[in-house]
Amino acid sequence: MKIALPRLGNIEVMNETIITDMGHELIEIPPNTKRTLDLGVRYAPEYCCLPLKIVLGNFLEALELGAEGLIMAGGWGPCRFGYYAQVQRDILLDLGYDFKMIIIEIPRGNWNMLWENLNILRNGRSWSYFINQFRLGWQKILLMEKLENMVLSVRPREKVRGVSSRILKESMLKIKKAKNREMLKQIETETIHKFDENTDFQKQNLIRIALVGEFYVSLEPFTNHHLEEKLGYMGIEVVRKNTIEAWIGPIMRLKIFKDSFKEEQEIEEAAYPYLAHSVGGEGQTTVGNVVLAHKEGLDGAIQVIPFTCMPEIVAETILKKVSEDLDFPTLTLIYDEQTGEEGLNTRVEAFVDLLKKRRKGVRMSV
């Protein structure tokens, strides 16, 4: 089957392992661009959140390239993510496309759909081979996230502008082609060595900002207008609080991701005095992560929200109180298809100036 997966940062590093190596044909969706967004916006209902629109754009591009199967993660309320895959499937069917939506979610009750979808992906291979490929795919994701997190502290210290992004890009291509864990280990060692060679370790005590908020917008550079790179080139060390690792475990309710659960518990405890229960999406996580960022001695936090995202709107309201109580600056950036680059840059620059002044002892209201 010709299969495609939506884009999310560098997540495509696992695609060959779980698609091509299973005997399917991988349809590589082009990187997110304005065309992707325009396609999604044209066919999605206006009130839908931005990630749904961009992923719909991905699927339309994949179907144009001949995809027969589209893989999409599923979930269970209370936010709209639980219905994403079904809404996208129905829109595409209404447009006349012929394809199979392969939804991967842990069911509540009837396991037939998951079973059927896993069998499509398994494509007649043995279960042990299938599980091994998924394990390797998962190792790739973990390494991808480790290197992406490292680059956030290298970028503001890099000796030549742009070099750390280039090293990261080259490493992602190698991870994509890796066939076993030994190769991944080697890529990790080589990449860390290159990062070290290109880092000016004299640059210490930089301003550090936590990046919190909705999962997709915080991890997809096109959607957040390359916020991490922007801040890095301003000399800011970004501390990314959302990870695929921490997201997949809880959403799939699989206890094999033990560390993710430990982390989730710590975040919930930090959020508890302000928000004692989940409001869907990353709402409670955002509040907890801001409290933890303050505890870790960071200078401030930026919350990124797709327009109309209810969990993040709840969090934004609560963050005003958190920010006041802890004397900890936060900035909220809301993204939709109309978001303009200049306005965004101005707000980010003003926030960074505020943090720099606070470092110098100038007390300004948060």
Ligand code: SF4
């Ligand atoms: S978290 Fe927000 S943006 Fe993401 S699916 Fe839920 S409502 Fe939409």
